[in-house]
Amino acid sequence: MTKVIVFGATGAIGTTLVEILSAEHADWEILPVTRSVKGTSRLAYGKYPNVTMVEGDPLDKESVLKLTADCDIVYSCIGFQYERKYWAKHCL
16 A cells, blocks of 8 residues: 655645545555644545544654655645745754
C-alpha cells in the first residue's frame, strides 16, 4: 500500500488534493497533517475511508522526520508567507 503524507492539508489546496487522491487512489493510505486533529477541516468530517488525520508541525524537523519516515510520497501544500525574513527564520 502506498503511504502518503500531505502537509498543509487543511487549507483550500491541500484539502482538495486529499479529496482527489482519496477518490482516485482508494488503495492508498493518505495522512493529512494538521496542528490539531480536533480541528474543523472538512476532511475531519468527510467520508474518506483511506484518509486519517494526523497531528504534526511542518516547521519542526523532528515532527517532519517522524511523520515521513516510512512514507512513499510527501506533498507540501503549505502557504508559507513570501517574505525574506520569514524564510530566513524558518527555512534556512
